[in-house]
Amino acid sequence: MLYAKDIMSGAVLSIGPNATILEAAKLMIDEKISAVPVIDGSVLVGILSEGDLIHRAEIGTAEHRHSWWFRLFQDSGVLAEEYARSHSRHVFDVMTRHVHTVAELTPITDVAEVLDRNRIKRVPVLRDRSVIGIVSRADLMKAIVAAASVEAPLSQEGDDDTICTRLQEELRGQPWASVNGARIEVKSGFVTLKGAISCEDERKATRVLAESVSGVRGIDDQRIIIDHPAMLF
Numbered sequence: 001m002l003y004a005k006d007i008m009s010g011a012v013l014s015i016g017p018n019a020t021i022l023e024a025a026k027l028m029i030d031e032k033i034s035a036v037p038v039i040d041g042s043v044l045v046g047i048l049s050e051g052d053l054i055h056r057a058e059i060g061t062a063e064h065r066h067s068w069w070f071r072l073f074q075d076s077g078v079l080a081e082e083y084a085r086s087h088s089r090h091v092f093d094v095m096t097r098h099v100h101t102v103a104e105l106t107p108i109t110d111v112a113e114v115l116d117r118n119r120i121k122r123v124p125v126l127r128d129r130s131v132i133g134i135v136s137r138a139d140l141m142k143a144i145v146a147a148a149s150v151e152a153p154l155s156q157e158g159d160d161d162t163i164c165t166r167l168q169e170e171l172r173g174q175p176w177a178s179v180n181g182a183r184i185e186v187k188s189g190f191v192t193l194k195g196a197i198s199c200e201d202e203r204k205a206t207r208v209l210a211e212s213v214s215g216v217r218g219i220d221d222q223r224i225i226i227d228h229p230a231m232l233f
Contacts (some may be wrong), residue, residue, distance in 0.1 A: 004111050005104040007143045008133030010123045017046065017092035021056075034121055038095045041149050042130045045094035047123075053094070055086045077198035091174050101126050102135065108143065111135050148155055160186040163215045167191065176202055177209075182223065189217035196226040204223040 009201050014037045015024050028036055028050070035049035055061050062083075101124045102111050114123055115137060122136035164186045171177040182195040191210055197203055203221050208220050 001145060002108045004102050004108065004125045004135050005107045005133065006177060007139045008104075008135045009139060010129050010133045010139050012037065012124075012134055012198045014049065014131065015091060016040065017090070017095070019091045020089050021053070021091065022089070022187060025053065031145065037099075037124050037131055037134070038091055038130060044101070044124060044126065044129065046092070046097045047099045047124070048091055048095045050095060052085070054083075059089045071230065103127070106227050108135075108140070112140060115140075134163055141193060154207060159215055160188065163191070163213060164187065167215050167216075170213060172204070174205070174209065176205055178202065189215050191216055191219045193219070195225050197223045199225060218223075 013027065013031055015027060017038050017040050024036060024056065028048075030036065030102070035047055036049055038046040039046055088094055100114055100118050100120060102114060104125050104127055106125075111123065111134070115121070115135075122134050124131045125133040125135055164184050167184055167186075170181070178197050182193055182197070185192040193206065196204070203223065207219050207221060210216050
């Protein structure tokens, strides 16, 4: 299993809360990053992203975020906060204070879930309260490439029975698979599937699964689609 520490970028670029928005924007542009952690001493206190800088007075995007009637009934505190964020020159007024983080031993499955669920592009990796790295969506893609480069040894032609058994076991572990309605034949690594399935999506998922089984050289799915799934079991 891979953890956050295995795929994170260890060189962390950061900025202090008292830095100016101009300094932060220049750093993000120069380093080609879309967000930067805000660190006070050694403690993470926020994060500044491109999204935090969309509505800014300098470029005329601070006003007209809401219709006049919305502003009329909106709480004055909310409007004041928006004004401070769009007009302040300092990072601590503009940064996002609630930062999603992971620990160095967080499994990458959980890291991916944090990125996906919160619709963010990167997440700081903490040890205690100190940032020791960053995991971005790009780091997950690098992990995919690295995993693909470690290819499992192909089975020999005499392992057709092993391939068939492994494929059956993998299918039984999938809630979408019509295992009881399928007949699997393997010859020289080429898999032929016969029987019935519930839909084309199941055919596609079966192909994807079979391609991941070591020794499979090709797949011929001859199964027919049955409109009544209950007939498959």
